[in-house]
Amino acid sequence: MAYWLMKSEPFKYSWDRLVEDGRTHWDxxxxxQAANNLKAMKNGDLxxxxxxxxxxxxxxxxxxxxxxxxxxxxxxxKFGMVDVAxxxxxxxxxxxxxxKADPRLEDIALVRQSRLSVQPVGEAHWNILLDMGETKL
DNA sequence: GCCAACGTTGGC
DNA sequence: GCCAACGTTGGC
Numbered sequence: 001m002a003y004w005l006m007k008s009e010p011f012k013y014s015w016d017r018l019v020e021d022g023r024t025h026w027d028x029x030x031x032x033q034a035a036n037n038l039k040a041m042k043n044g045d046l047x048x049x050x051x052x053x054x055x056x057x058x059x060x061x062x063x064x065x066x067x068x069x070x071x072x073x074x075x076x077x078k079f080g081m082v083d084v085a086x087x088x089x090x091x092x093x094x095x096x097x098x099x100k101a102d103p104r105l106e107d108i109a110l111v112r113q114s115r116l117s118v119q120p121v122g123e124a125h126w127n128i129l130l131d132m133g134e135t136k137l
Numbered sequence: 138g139c140c141a142a143c144g145t146t147g148g149c
Numbered sequence: 150g151c152c153a154a155c156g157t158t159g160g161c
Binding site: 053 | 158159
């Protein structure tokens with residue numbers, strides 16, 4: 001079981017939309033590093049759902065329900081996508097500023113590689129973030 | 138709206 | 150293969 005973090009701008013695709021839809025295609029990734037992370041995802045892996053630009057916080061937990069396959073929106077055929085479904089909304093969203101303020105999280109990709117839209121989260125970091133979100137799985 | 142970070146493109 | 154120019158992401 002691996003853990004991830006996926007970013008979405010809420011006015012493009014929000015956590016509430018994901019809950020309404022039940023599941024969605026995580027398409028549109030055009031960055032190789034992010035795509036490599038998508039490729040490494042396995043069914044059942046969990047991912048934090050992060051709102052960028054607006055909110056700027058982790059709002060929920062999603063799970064991978066379909067592993068990497070071609071993204072039809074990519075004409076070049078180089079990039080793929082996964083399908084995700086909502087698992088649980090965080091009892092308390094975890095804002096980026098709190099993540100930055102916690103020395104235990106200073107090495108997290110969210111801080112160190114702020115532009116990467118799909119990133120791995122270590123188990124220790126995952127548990128800290130769950131704690132900060134006052135959420136139990 | 139600005140700007141830093143960073144990926145990509147293209148001239149040489 | 151280097152690097153300047155340019156585009157995009159995303160925090161503030």
